[in-house]
Amino acid sequence: MVQQTARFDDRYYRRFYGKGGAHDRAQVEHLATGVHHMAAWWGVPVRSVLDVGAGMGFWRDWYRTTHPTVKVRSIDVSEYACATWGHERRDIADWRPRGQFDLVVCHSVLQYVDDERVVRAIDHLVGATRSLLYLELPTRDDLRHLVDRSATDMEVFHRTGKWYRSHLELHLRQVGAGLWVPRNGVPMYELEAAGR
Numbered sequence: 001m002v003q004q005t006a007r008f009d010d011r012y013y014r015r016f017y018g019k020g021g022a023h024d025r026a027q028v029e030h031l032a033t034g035v036h037h038m039a040a041w042w043g044v045p046v047r048s049v050l051d052v053g054a055g056m057g058f059w060r061d062w063y064r065t066t067h068p069t070v071k072v073r074s075i076d077v078s079e080y081a082c083a084t085w086g087h088e089r090r091d092i093a094d095w096r097p098r099g100q101f102d103l104v105v106c107h108s109v110l111q112y113v114d115d116e117r118v119v120r121a122i123d124h125l126v127g128a129t130r131s132l133l134y135l136e137l138p139t140r141d142d143l144r145h146l147v148d149r150s151a152t153d154m155e156v157f158h159r160t161g162k163w164y165r166s167h168l169e170l171h172l173r174q175v176g177a178g179l180w181v182p183r184n185g186v187p188m189y190e191l192e193a194a195g196r
């Protein structure tokens with residue numbers, strides 16, 4: 001069942017992605033450039049991308065503009081976002097992607113998925129990741145001590161980093177800077193990746 005749809009409306013995107021919001025297109029363009037080039041450094045060809053909770057579609061647009069041959073699929077639970085920015089309407093907790101993608105992006109999404117459904121959402125992300133997962137979300141600690149409260153949606157699930165790690169690390173190795181790789185995936189030098 002698709003949930004939380006009314007919350008992610010025009011007002012929401014203007015509030016958090018306008019001037020002084022959580023992040024903007026230019027910042028995501030830097031990030032996407034970095035991730036794509038790190039993949040190249042590891043010899044991982046990025047031919048397919050799944051953008052989960054794509055919102056205004058910054059990642060999808062960057063790939064379309066700079067690497068038009070990369071197949072990008074963008075999904076979002078919000079009716080408004082799908083109609084406005086052209087994503088498939090899916091709820092990552094309910095939808096298990098068929099097949100895998102070289103890069104899966106889940107940028108600032110999992111904090112919106114409730115405790116009952118978030119493990120399923122993580123399983124779906126893991127299952128869809130062939131080579132790299134870019135994952136970003138604020139943990140309880142971040143929400144308490146790090147984020148700018150005026151620019152960040154605080155009405156989210158406040159879970160610890162330890163909690164997220166306990167689920168992610170069953171299948172993935174943390175590289176750093178938001179990147180995770182499948183345990184049987186691209187080999188990393190001991191000091192290259194943060195996790196073992």
Ligand SMILES: C[S@@+](CC[C@H](N)C(=O)[O-])C[C@H]1O[C@@H](n2cnc3c(N)ncnc32)[C@H](O)[C@@H]1O
Nearest residue numbers: 008053054055076077078091092107108109112
């Ligand atoms: C903070 S915005 C992030 C947008 C984009 N990823 C970015 O970083 O620019 C969160 C997005 O996640 C979407 N979302 C929340 N729960 C979701 C779910 N269960 N499945 C898919 N998308 C979801 C919302 O509709 C919203 O567009």
